[in-house]
Amino acid sequence: MAGRNPFLSESPLPYRFPPFDAIGETDYLPAFASGMSSQLEEIDAIASNPAEPTFENTIVAMERSGQLLARVKAVFSNLKEAHINERIREIDREMAPRLAAHDDAIHLNPALFARISAVHGKRASLGLDGESNRLVERYHSVFVRAGALLSGAGKARLRALNAELAALITAFNENVLDERNASSVLVQERSELAGLPEPEVERLELAARFEKKPGGFLIPIANTTGQEVLHSLENRALRQRIMEASLARGARGGPFDNRATVLRIVEARAELASLIGFESFAAYSVANQMAGSVGAVAGFLSRLLAPCLAKAGREASEIQSAIDGDLGGFTLRAWDWSFFSEKVRRARYAFDESLLSPYLELNRVLEDGLFFAAGRLYGITFKERRDLPVYHPDVRVFEVFESDGSLLALILMDFFARPSKKGGAWMSAYVPQSALFGTKPVVAIHLNVPKPQAGQPALLTYDHVTTFFHEFGHALHGIFSNVRYPLFSGTNVPQDFAEFPSQVHEMWAVWPEVVKNYARHFRTGEPMPGEMLDRMLASRKFNMGFATTEYLKAALLDQAWHAIKPGQGPADVAAFEEDVFFRCSASFAPIPPRYRSTYFAHAFTEDYAGRYYSYIWSEILVAEGVEWFERNGGLLRPNGERLRASVLSRGDSVEPALQFREFAGRDPDLGPLIRRRGLGEGGS
Secondary structure, three states: OOOOOOOOOOOOOHHHOOOHHHOOHHHHHHHHHHHHHHHHHHHHHHHOOOOOOOHHHHHHHHHHOOHHHHHHHHHHHHHHHHOOOHHHHHHHHHHHHHHHHHHHHHHOOHHHHHHHHHHHHOHHHOOOOHHHHHHHHHHHHHHHHOOOOOOHHHHHHHHHHHHHHHHHHHHHHHHHHHHHHHOOEEEOOHHHHOOOOHHHHHHHHHHHHHOOOOOOEEEOOOOOOOOHHHHOOOOHHHHHHHHHHHHOOOOOOOOOOOHHHHHHHHHHHHHHHHHHOOOOHHHHHHOOOOOOOHHHHHHHHHHHHHHHHHHHHHHHHHHHHHHHHOOOOOOOOHHHHHHHHHHHHHHHHOOOHHHOHHHOEHHHHHHHHHHHHHHHHHOOEEEEEOOOOOOOOOOEEEEEEOOOOOEEEEEEEEEEOOOOOOOOOEEEEEEOOEOOOOEOOEEEEEEEEOOOOOOOOOEOOHHHHHHHHHHHHHHHHHHOOOOOOHHHOOOOOOHHHHHHHHHHHHHHHOOHHHHHHHOEOOOOOOEOOHHHHHHHHHOOOOOHHHHHHHHHHHHHHHHHHHOOOOOOOOOOHHHHHHHHHHHOOOOOOOOOOOOOHHHOHHHHOOOOOOOOOHHHHHHHHHHHHHHHHHHOOOOOHHHHHHHHHHHHOOOOOOOHHHHHHHHHOOOOOHHHHHHHOOOOOOOO
16 A cells, blocks of 8 residues: 555545545555554554543544545445446455454454443443433444344354345345346337437437447336336337336346345344344344334334325226226226326326426526525535546536535535446435544435436436435535534434435425426526416325335335344245235235335345335424424525524434424424325325
8 A cells, every 4th residue: 555545545635525536446455455454453452452441542532443444435335336337346245245344353342342331331420421422322332233242153153144244235236236227128119109208219219329229219227116207108018018127127037136135135134133132133223213113113104004005096096097088998007007197197287297397407406496495594505616526527516605605515416327326316425524533524416317418408307306305405414414423423313314304305396485496497497387386286295195105015025024033034035025015905016116125225235224114204204394394484594594403413413303302392293294195084
């Protein structure tokens, strides 16, 4: 590791922004090796310190350790999702088990845990402030959950399981990306694409040429089961072909089949949870979340499922009537729902969602939507920086300023889909805010908007806009972080609370004052007609039975897989899915789950395993939060400052339930969520 390796020292760029132009693929492995070695030396010094364990020489010293490793992990973990190639894959395969072993070497170090336990045992007498006391408690919990209390044989087995799981999860993710790309549907005749807007047809033609399939039209497959083109395609046979290609991912044989990987991940996780003393991996996963127990999660999901299915049934009846009115002569199937539900929507609201896109140009949504709302709520401003290196030409960087002009953060924006990028949308951090290190946040937003042809505007769908505001909410959670310790920084909170800041910011996407500011025709600059906006807002609860049911089916799958006990796993993935839906009375074929198991990355990677329920659990808080904003005047600076002070700035330095109570003035109730989703009796 000569000085040429850019990870060896802190980045010289503003905010410690990664020097992407100086980072080469050959830098990662030596930086990982040096980073792990350096941290283990630091850990050994803490564990073998002859002085009495104190908060500073043990807990804070732990927080200070591993900075080189943190730098390389931040860049590598982001790029393996945002811009992967075969060499990055090879490095990931090699490093995943090595990093798992490195974590085990720390968490299973008995001398280190003895010092942490000593500080934990006397924490009440140390005069610590609230954040510092919480840090002691968190470190002790992390080590216990990582197996620090196990015997020697138990620790050895845990190490083997962690190494195996790291490799399995890497393989699962690779297969999801490769299978998504391999499942694209090639169409030979333009006439088959009737119903799609012409710019979309041109984009599919360009995609086919890019994949060296000239003369055809290539329809890419998105992460979720549902596919956007199904809203518009008139050709039922093609709709069926696309839906079946989506549903078959990872379960159709071939090199990217994930069925065996799913079964082994589940079995290994069940054994791991049992070793640590939990009944199931779901119980292990939920124990440190707001929900607290699988019983609380199960009760919550079951309370929602019945009204959702009832509403979905009413929606299905309307859709079947639309099919019959078209003299379709067939029974509603999964590939028909999106297309005919749009017909029902148009009939009920005189509203065609496809007419929105000319008013939803990406830059306007960004500057006159997100930045405008953030300015009104928080007084912050944004200025694009073109002097910083980026990992892909499409990435843009913005500097964020406080209302007094002082520097606050940097945010990267990576808008467009590409084969090297995983699907979906997400926020991540390159540099977490921390008073301990004096760091300001560097965060990133990643979307998968189809990239327009050169010279053409990027026109968004309404779903794209909502997703953009959602991820921006996550970004603000990172940007406004004001904590001392990096362990608590930004979005490092329980998953079933992390989605509250993101989802509550979705409300501004449809707040009339914000919509009127950004929704302007990309050619003429004319505002979206008032009647179109009114119809859009009126139709927001439309099809909510479908949307909630497909989500709940995925959440139920996640819980069911991770409720399995060691040695009791199924032999067949598809049969297990069918059994789960049958037992939950959710076997409603026209609505498949949002993800099937073999491409359900939330469930079979680490962050959301056993926690996919988090989105709708957080939405209980969101529904309360939206009603709070509505009662208190909406898009006002005092309201934004209240949310910032009570929630967005605190990361996990304060118990999430206390943060929410401080913001909303009360504990959440299920009623606002039922109203928000229109799930009451006869809700439209």
